[in-house]
Amino acid sequence: MNRVAQAPALDSQIPAAPEQDRQALLEIRDLTKRFSLSGDFLEQLRFKGGKLVRKQEFVHAINGVSLDIQRGEALCVVGESGCGKSTVARVVMGLLSPSGGEIRYDGARIDSLSSRQLLPYRKRMQMIFQNPYASLNPRMTIQQTLEEPLRLHHPDWDRQKVRDKVEEVMASVGIAPDWGKRFGHEFSGGQRQRIAIARALAVDPEFIVADEPISALDVSIQAQVLNLLMDAQRDRHLTYLFITHDLAVVEHFGTRVAVMYLGTVCEIAPTATLFATPRHPYTQALMSAIPKLEDDRPQHIRLSGEVPTPVNLPSGCVFHARCPHANERCRIEIPRLIAKEDGSQVACHAVEEGRL
Amino acid sequence: MSTYASPTPTRWARFRDSYFLYSFKRTWSAQLCLAIFVSLVIIAFLAPWLAPTDPYDLRQIDILASELPPFWIAGADEMYMLGTDAQGRDLLSIILYGTRVSLIIGFGAVLLQALLGVTFGLLAGYLGGRVDALLMRLADIQLSFSTLMVAIVVGAIVKATLGSSFYSEYAVLMLILIIGLAEWPQYARTVRASVLAERSKEYVDAARVMGLGSRRIMFRHVLPNTLSPVFVISTVQIANAIISEAALSFLGLGMPETHPSLGSLIKSGFDYIQSGSWWITLIPGVVLVVLVLTINLLGDWVRDVMNPRLYKG
Numbered sequence: 218m219n220r221v222a223q224a225p226a227l228d229s230q231i232p233a234a235p236e237q238d239r240q241a242l243l244e245i246r247d248l249t250k251r252f253s254l255s256g257d258f259l260e261q262l263r264f265k266g267g268k269l270v271r272k273q274e275f276v277h278a279i280n281g282v283s284l285d286i287q288r289g290e291a292l293c294v295v296g297e298s299g300c301g302k303s304t305v306a307r308v309v310m311g312l313l314s315p316s317g318g319e320i321r322y323d324g325a326r327i328d329s330l331s332s333r334q335l336l337p338y339r340k341r342m343q344m345i346f347q348n349p350y351a352s353l354n355p356r357m358t359i360q361q362t363l364e365e366p367l368r369l370h371h372p373d374w375d376r377q378k379v380r381d382k383v384e385e386v387m388a389s390v391g392i393a394p395d396w397g398k399r400f401g402h403e404f405s406g407g408q409r410q411r412i413a414i415a416r417a418l419a420v421d422p423e424f425i426v427a428d429e430p431i432s433a434l435d436v437s438i439q440a441q442v443l444n445l446l447m448d449a450q451r452d453r454h455l456t457y458l459f460i461t462h463d464l465a466v467v468e469h470f471g472t473r474v475a476v477m478y479l480g481t482v483c484e485i486a487p488t489a490t491l492f493a494t495p496r497h498p499y500t501q502a503l504m505s506a507i508p509k510l511e512d513d514r515p516q517h518i519r520l521s522g523e524v525p526t527p528v529n530l531p532s533g534c535v536f537h538a539r540c541p542h543a544n545e546r547c548r549i550e551i552p553r554l555i556a557k558e559d560g561s562q563v564a565c566h567a568v569e570e571g572r573l
Numbered sequence: 574m575s576t577y578a579s580p581t582p583t584r585w586a587r588f589r590d591s592y593f594l595y596s597f598k599r600t601w602s603a604q605l606c607l608a609i610f611v612s613l614v615i616i617a618f619l620a621p622w623l624a625p626t627d628p629y630d631l632r633q634i635d636i637l638a639s640e641l642p643p644f645w646i647a648g649a650d651e652m653y654m655l656g657t658d659a660q661g662r663d664l665l666s667i668i669l670y671g672t673r674v675s676l677i678i679g680f681g682a683v684l685l686q687a688l689l690g691v692t693f694g695l696l697a698g699y700l701g702g703r704v705d706a707l708l709m710r711l712a713d714i715q716l717s718f719s720t721l722m723v724a725i726v727v728g729a730i731v732k733a734t735l736g737s738s739f740y741s742e743y744a745v746l747m748l749i750l751i752i753g754l755a756e757w758p759q760y761a762r763t764v765r766a767s768v769l770a771e772r773s774k775e776y777v778d779a780a781r782v783m784g785l786g787s788r789r790i791m792f793r794h795v796l797p798n799t800l801s802p803v804f805v806i807s808t809v810q811i812a813n814a815i816i817s818e819a820a821l822s823f824l825g826l827g828m829p830e831t832h833p834s835l836g837s838l839i840k841s842g843f844d845y846i847q848s849g850s851w852w853i854t855l856i857p858g859v860v861l862v863v864l865v866l867t868i869n870l871l872g873d874w875v876r877d878v879m880n881p882r883l884y885k886g
Contacts, residue, residue, distance in 0.1 A: 257706075310782050332786070339784030352775035356797040366783045416779065 240324060241285035242424055242456050243309065248282045248318035250304050251275040254528065277527045278304040280480040280535070281318070283554065286424075291450060291457035293471035293488070295464060295503070297524065301480040302460045303347075306428045309458065310344045311335055322424075340370045343417035345446075347429040349409035353401030359412055360397030363387065366420050382419065389452070390415040390445060407438035411445065418449060426458045431466065443470060464507050468492055476500045479535040480527060482554065486561030496563045498540045498573065534566065542567040596878050603874040610867040613860075617672035624666035625652070629832065636661045640850045658838070658853045659845055667833060668857050672864065674834040675815050678748045682814040683807055685753025690760020691796070691803060697761065698768025699791050709765070712758035720755040720817050724826045727751050741829045748827055752814045763806055767799040801876055808872025812865040819861070835861045 254274040255261045263272045279301045286292045294302045307313045309320060311327070320328040327338055346352040353362060363383045367374065374382075384394050390411045401409055410430060417425055427446065431439040443466065449455055461467060467474050468488060475485045476497065484497040495504045502518040520539045525531050534552050537543040546566050554562040555569050567573040588594060597603055616623060626633045639661040641650050650657075655664040697708040718726075731747065732740050740747060771777065772795060780790045819836025821827035823843075828834040830841060835857045842853025 307778075312778055312781060332784070336784045339782065344779070344782045346775040346779060348775055352779050354776040354780075354794050354798070357794075365780075365785070369784060413779070416783075420783075 242288045242323060243284075243286040243458070244319075244321040245282055245284040245305070245309070246319040246321070248279055248305070248308060248320065249277070249316045250279040250301075250308055250313060251277050251316045274528055277480055277530050279308065279315075280530065281551075282477070282480070282482050284475055284482065284485070286456060286458055287472075288423075288456055289454060290472035291459055291470055293459045293461055293467040293474045294477055295461060295467055295474060296477035297462065299524065299527070300477045301527075302462075302477050303428050304480075305477075306344070306426045306458065306460050310342065310426050312344075336370075340420045341422055342424040342426065343420065343422040345410075345414055345417050345425060345427040345430045348433050349406050349413055350433070352413050353409055355400065355402055358398050358400055359387075359392075362401070362412065363397070363416055363419055366416060370420050386415045386419045389418065389449070405438075406434050407442060410434060410438075410442050414442075414445060414449070418453070421453070423454065424456045424458070426460070428460045429462070430459075432461065432463065439466075446470070464503070476503065479524060479530070481535055482564065483536065484561065484563045484565075485554065486559075486563075490559050490561050494559075496557070496561065496568050496573070497565050498542055498567070499536050534564075540567075542573055544572075593878055596874075600874055602870055606867040606870040606874070609863065610871060613672060613864055613867070614676060617669055617676055620666070620669035620673050624663070624669045625654075626663045626666045628662045628667040628670055634661050640845065640848075640853070642850075643852050643856070655856055656850075656852050658841060659850070664853065664856060667838060668835070668860055671833050671835045671838050671857060672860060674745060674828055674832065675818065675836065675861070675864070677745055678752070678818045678828075678834065679811045679815040681745075681749035682752035682756070682818075683810045685749060686757045686760055686810060686814075687803065687807060689753070689757035691764050693757065694761035694764025695768055695791050695796060695799075698765040699772055699787065699795060705765075708761065712761050715755070716758045718755065720752060721821065721824070721826070723755040724748075724751045724821050728826050741831070744828050744832065748818055748821065751821075752817050756810060756813065756817075759806060759810060760803065763802050764799055767802055768795055771795050771798045804872060804876050808869045811868050815861065815865060835864075 252275060254276060255272065258271075261271050261273055263270055265272075282301070282305055284292065284294075284305075294305060296302045304313065308315045308328075311330075311332075315328050318328070319326055322338055322342065327335065330338075353359075357365075360383065363386065364379050367379045367382055371379070383397070387394055387397070392408065392411050392415065396404070396408075396412075401412065404412065410433075414430075430446065431442050434442060446457070447470065450457060457470075459467075459470060471488045473485060473487050474491045475482050476491075476499065477483070478499050484491065484495070484500045486496075491500065492504065495501045498518075499520075502520050505516060505518045518541075522539050525535070525538060531538055533549045534540070534543070534547045537547040540547065544566070550566065552564040552566050552569070554564045556562050563569075565573065597607075621627070628634070638650060638653065638657050639659050641653050641657040642648055643656040643664070644651065644654050646656075653663045653665070655668070658664055658667065693708045693712070697705040727747065727750070728740065777790060777794060780794050785794075815835070818827055818834055819839060822834055822837035823840040828837045830837060833841065838857035839854050839861070842850065842855075842857070846854050
């Protein structure tokens, strides 16, 4: 896609702080997030062999994810259900607090800030949710929904200015201004998602986390909403963290792609590179699963077994039990992301050793 | 075309165009209930001017005129339309005054319950964790005392420390306090349950991502979406409060005989039901039933109207 080439051009359009062009807008370092399964303290106590022991179990949703998101790019995160991609989005937005690791936004750490300290960042980063049927407050009119972020972040604006801004943002996502007095449930899924996008755009953010924004929509509407997001990126110089499981969307939309498996990133690469030469065995299997028109006898890579449970993580590489190229080292040592000359990063011992 | 260019409609204009009024005009049961309820409330609160006699004034009570039947039964005195009770008080007047007392206690107690219960339920459901555990255990403890027990304890303490004349004087306030404190967990639990359901929805996440504070999210976003069950239980709770008050009065813990509520009227007539003076119990009983029924039916209608999903979409 030519979007790869566009990304640096967008960078150069941002006038402020030219030396920061090299610096990623969002840096995620060794992020971990685990959820306790064991309930409160009393529920953790068990009798075992005549002794009272405390037993805690965790779902390891994210295990050491490191990502850089450059200004102006659209980083897509793909992976199957339960691989932790939505959790990454929620931790980045501060909806969940991380169990470990760092998140830096524009060079400043944001993972341990209080909600008050986060407020200036809320204006710069916004989120679009998966389900447009649940992401609009059913008791608020569209006008109220769109005015709320503006009133919060611009307390000095008068009524007219807020209304003008709402009208502008409604026009930019293609919804008529006279929808304002209606309620969310009066609209279809695609219209609601436009409203949700308008709400996110209302505060003029520079970074948007989109958590599967089109997967709840009708296929005929998906392209419209996707185009709307791409137009918004072009017009407003947005940076996206785009969570999806739809590889066709990734190919169309993404500047770079991060493939996640069981809470870890196994490969990050520019979209074209990833689709042309997937390196990680899991990515290869994923790519081979895309139905193609040209071949009538598809060469699927069939993975054996199931995704292991994130409660008891496998040792070493999380993929080793299903990987056709796994050896002893894969069972013991956790692979790190290693940069390749074509701009991709792969976390695989076999790729590192040149076995693959 | 644009709504912003036109001047903001007045409150009245907005009400006139609202679905609330539209639905009201088309629901005959709501109209009937509202008519009955409003007239009961008006009559009850205008009792000092409407009632033929003042039942609180001992000089107007004639003990010789006790247990007179209502006007349609032979032996009635036309001065007492609905007859008299065992003390010779005009039943119509005493019912009007009693309805007023019952209404004040019912609404007052429910207001207190709702205030405590909604606040605690919202905090417990939204904040979760320790706050939730603490408030819900408190609710459990509260529920393990029955209303009667709270009434007995509070009544005993107040009577012992401040004297029983003080208790009779402030009986209405006492009953509001007792019933309000005894039943707030009903609200807290209902509200908490719906807050838990609402909290996991994405619009709450969206509000958090926007940067709104917990208080604003709780009261502006979550609370309005949990109000339907609050309305529904409010109607049940008003009925419950009025009936709790009647039960307490029946045991001598509620309104004193000199300032009876509908409950104490039913109770005072209960002793005479066997001797043929059924009207002393039955007429206040009918008033109580009508009152509770209209409140419940109105509550049902309001619940339907307040949910925009039921009428639009």
